[in-house]
Amino acid sequence: MELKQWISQMSIGSLLTLKLFFATIFISLILGLATTFLYTSKNKYISKITGFYILIMRGTPLLLQIFFVFFGLPYLPFIGKYLVFDRFTAGAVAFILNYTAYYAEIFRGGLLSIDNGQYEAAKVLGMTALQTKFKIILPQMFRVSLPAISNEAIILVKDTALITTIGLTDLLQVTKTIVNRTTNISAFVVAALFYLVMSYILTIFFKFLEKRFAY
């Protein structure tokens, strides 16, 4: 009956939500790590530029960034014509740029938490800078960062709803259409359950990771 129909329509909308979620989390975790390295680089200019990027991304609304990428970038002089994205790509680019900045700061916090003694021990044991980074520092940094990564991932699931504003049919957009069509607002409750289930699965997954890498 009606509920069944809703669920199947919302499932299809959820696919887009999930697509955006996974694209953002994978790419921005990797770019976030790279950004942390740039930010903590000894080169002052690289560090300053990266700091400026993080300031912009964290200091302005994500919704505004989505609008800017989708509507604004094509109007840039010279390079604008190469920056015309379809709706999903534009949304994903904005999300990735934004979450990269947050993950960079999370990883930086993880780095700061590592005692200097770890670097010194690695040094007197004859490890190179690269060996120290990959075998000693990064594993500990990831472990320390896990709760914050998890927190950010859950925020991301819900933030995905913002892409309805550039006309994408994600879970929220499907729900809105159902409510408009049936004038029955209980569809919102069903959508809430969808988001809740996704967040809950993430919570369990990250709890598992935390246990797995506990020390």
Place this chain on the structure above:
Amino acid sequence: MNMIEVKNLKKSFGDLEVLKDISFDVKKGEVIAALGPSGSGKSTLLRSLIELEKIDGGSIIIEGNFLCKDGKYPPEKKIAAIRSKMGMVFQHFNLFPHMSVKDNLICAPLMQKTAPKNELIKKCQALLDKVGLIDKIDAAPSSLSGGQKQRVAIARALMLNPDILLFDEPTSALDPELTKEVLNVIKQLAEDKMTMIIVTHEIGFAYEAADKILFMTDGYILDYDTPEKVLKNNSNERINQFLNNVI
């Protein structure tokens, strides 16, 4: 043969001169205990010997090679080669918390490919046996007591066959009972004729185990002689004042 020669070493942190004019030698197989009040520069001196601190002037010669000549350092590769002759044990152990005891011991030699893995594991077992922790080989560092952690740290340093071992207040983070088990391991190493410098506040241990006491205050070496002479028959007012305060 001199394992360590230090000549006119100077070191400042900003405007603060922590090591003013340090010269001393350490011969093969000697155990040196560095004593002195907090802030006298003992730890900084020790850390300079393995290049955890860069000195501003003077020379450090390790087994005939200049780690630093008149305040100038050779290229990193050369420094690394000289550093590899030494091992260091820290006050706060600095074990790698995300690795088992075994991996703590074998990770560095594995990276340097000093020997095949099965040989390294055998060596790891032998060293853990020596420090009395063979049953903890698969344990996580977080499950060990402070004394056990420090004994693992000593075994880890020994994995790389250092000619010289440096101890930076190895028992300062331990209670008296755990201190004893660590000091016993160090005494055992002294019997094996390992060349060692130990920064410590354990006067009794220094008297018993050291061949020489290096007594420091305010960035100078006040005395460098046998424990008998420094600790029992000393005419120096500053040293006696220190001894009276700690005993």
